[in-house]
Amino acid sequence: MANTYNKAELWEPQILEAMAEGTFAAKYITSNVKWLNADTFNFTTMATGGYGNHTANTWNTSVITQANVAYQLDHDRDVEFQVDKRFVDETNSSASAANVTKTFIAEHANPELDAIFFGKVSEVAIANSLSIDETPAVGTIYSLLKASLAKVRRYRKEQEVFISSEDMDLLERSSELTRKIEFTQVAQGGLALETRITAIDGTPIIEVTDPERFYTTPSYSDDTNAGEVGFDGDVAESSPINYIITDKARCSIVPKINSIYFFAPGTHTKGDGWLYQNRSLSDAFVFPDGHRGIKSIYLSFDMRELTVTSVAGTSTGDTLITLDTLIGNTDDYSYVYKTHATVAPTFDFGSDLSTWTAWTYGDDITATTGHKITVAVVDEDDLAVSGGNGTVTSKA
Secondary structure (H helix, E strand, O other): OOOOOOHHHHOHHHHHHHHHHHOOOHHHEOOOOEEOOOOEEEEEEEEEOOOOOOOOOOOOOOOEEEEEEEEEOOEEEEEEEEEEHHHOOHHHHHHHHHHHHHHHHHHHHHHHHHHHHHHHHHHHHHHOOOEEEOOOOOOOHHHHHHHHHHHOHHHHHHEEEEEEHHHHHHHHOOOOOOOOOOOEEEEHHHOOOEEEEEEEOOEEEEEEOOHHHOEOOOEEOOOOOOOOOOEEOOOOOOOEEEEEEEEOOOEEEEEEEEEEEEEOOOOOOOOOEEEEEEEEEEEEEEOOOHHHOOOOOEEEEOOOEOOEEEEEOOOEOEEEEEEOOOOOOOOOOEEEEEEEOOOOOOOOOOOEOOOOEEEOOOOOEEOOOOOEEEEEEEOOOOEEEEEEEEEOOOEO
């Protein structure tokens, strides 16, 4: 008989505990939303008018505006494994399924959940001009953090800062401090991953010890092999995060579907073994703060610099360009380039590069040996997100 009931419902407490113990963003997981349909929930915003000057005989009439905004979950992921009969005891198949689930959550689901959260908050911060491209150093990290916190100080009650290990090291050695900051090695609230935690002006500073989870624009794979993760932050369109300020009241991870099935041999048509299936529908969101909109988050990142290498191309006057990091599994980004006889063209994050020349990776480019070439990655609006430059070598 097919084992077709959803084990995720049976194991929900254990799954939530495993997620909490294996993620940095565990406290942001919430299911307390009003669902409109299978993948959309409702968020209500309210704004009121302010005071007017009082007079003896009248009251100032104002209005309350309320809007219901629908949010849709887009991160729909699944996987299935064939488990050889030799490794499953039929009398205890649930234990085997539980072991697979525990391993999968630890190695794949949890890291990806963090990547989704940090990527979404980064995306919203950049879209709302609540970000800065900077390179912290021992002599600047503390003042940079203080300046960023000052921008969102009014929301400090439920804020915290997630920071990369590299920048936490800089903070620990900061030359700007006259006294040593106290660091503790704890798990957040008794849960989540153990990490270094400190505070600045009462705001917790939490180290993210796994750098692969801490990028602005992770790329998500269609398919993976054993040992491979299902996402990659180290792609050309994504930059490493220095630190990111989040707001517990406005940032959430919302799960909807968590399905786990374990089919016995003979109850499916995919071979002589047990079939394990796992599906997750979830997403992360940043909600507005009433009429002020989104104001309580802030992102510091270091725009990715690509290494550009030029070698002789196929035909005379052509060069073949290679990059050390490529665009991930997405059609939302593309390459452009520009050359100059003596000076490599420059740009900033978000610069409009619509006048640059489009380029398909692997195609030869006609350029003059010794000239400078800059290659950039742009989004769908031709806005720059990363790039690098080099010196042209073309075929004589």
